[in-house]
Amino acid sequence: MLKWFDTSQIVGALVLAGILGVVGIILSRTVRRLIAVALRHDTSDRIDQMTLSFVSQLTILFLWLLLVTCYAHLVPALHRLGNALLAGVSLMSIIVGFAAQTTLGNLVAGISLVLYKPFRQGDRIQIPAPTGTGHEVGVVENISLGYTLLRTDDRREIVVANGTMAQQTMIKLGPPSADAANASSEIAGAPTGS
Numbered sequence: 233m234l235k236w237f238d239t240s241q242i243v244g245a246l247v248l249a250g251i252l253g254v255v256g257i258i259l260s261r262t263v264r265r266l267i268a269v270a271l272r273h274d275t276s277d278r279i280d281q282m283t284l285s286f287v288s289q290l291t292i293l294f295l296w297l298l299l300v301t302c303y304a305h306l307v308p309a310l311h312r313l314g315n316a317l318l319a320g321v322s323l324m325s326i327i328v329g330f331a332a333q334t335t336l337g338n339l340v341a342g343i344s345l346v347l348y349k350p351f352r353q354g355d356r357i358q359i360p361a362p363t364g365t366g367h368e369v370g371v372v373e374n375i376s377l378g379y380t381l382l383r384t385d386d387r388r389e390i391v392v393a394n395g396t397m398a399q400q401t402m403i404k405l406g407p408p409s410a411d412a413a414n415a416s417s418e419i420a421g422a423p424t425g426s
Contacts, residue, residue, distance in 0.1 A: 245307045256299045260292045282353040282375050286346045289377050334395065338378040341398035345375055351404060357382070358403040359392065369405060 238244040267288045304310045361368040370382030382390040
């Protein structure tokens with residue numbers, strides 16, 4: 233019976249991995265439910281949904297990293313392997329740092345977008361884009377850990393890296409005019425309603 237919980241044995245290590253996996257899933261779902269409850273009970277719209285979503289994703293990421301770190305410290309074979317590889321960690325961290333530079337930059341830029349709030353969910357913004365006009369207009373739908381999602385009037389999705397969003401000039405626009413709404417309806421093939 234004790235071999236099931238002895239982490240020096242493969243069976244114990246697998247049981248521990250399963251237990252930590254279940255704990256991780258339960259905690260992730262709890263964080264998501266708490267966010268949903270907070271948003272549902274916020275009748276005054278004081279809570280920024282985009283910020284809360286970003287923070288919940290970041291919290292879940294750190295939660296899983298913490299669980300993986302705990303697992304590595306509780307399994308003696310991984311602990312010994314970690315000590316043996318400690319000398320190579322500095323070189324490996326430089327290599328991983330260069331490889332993940334863009335990804336980590338997008339994560340940090342996402343945090344700054346959430347903190348400084350140059351735009352909010354539902355804002356219409358104009359951004360530079362490699363199109364015929366040189367720009368695109370879209371409504372901010374979401375900011376994830378790495379990307380910002382905009383929806384154009386003709387229902388196209390624009391996915392922009394957070395690092396790019398933080399470094400480029402944006403123009404906040406008002407709600408679409410009736411002419412623009414009719415034009416986007418015509419583009420989509422829907423009747424204009426006139």
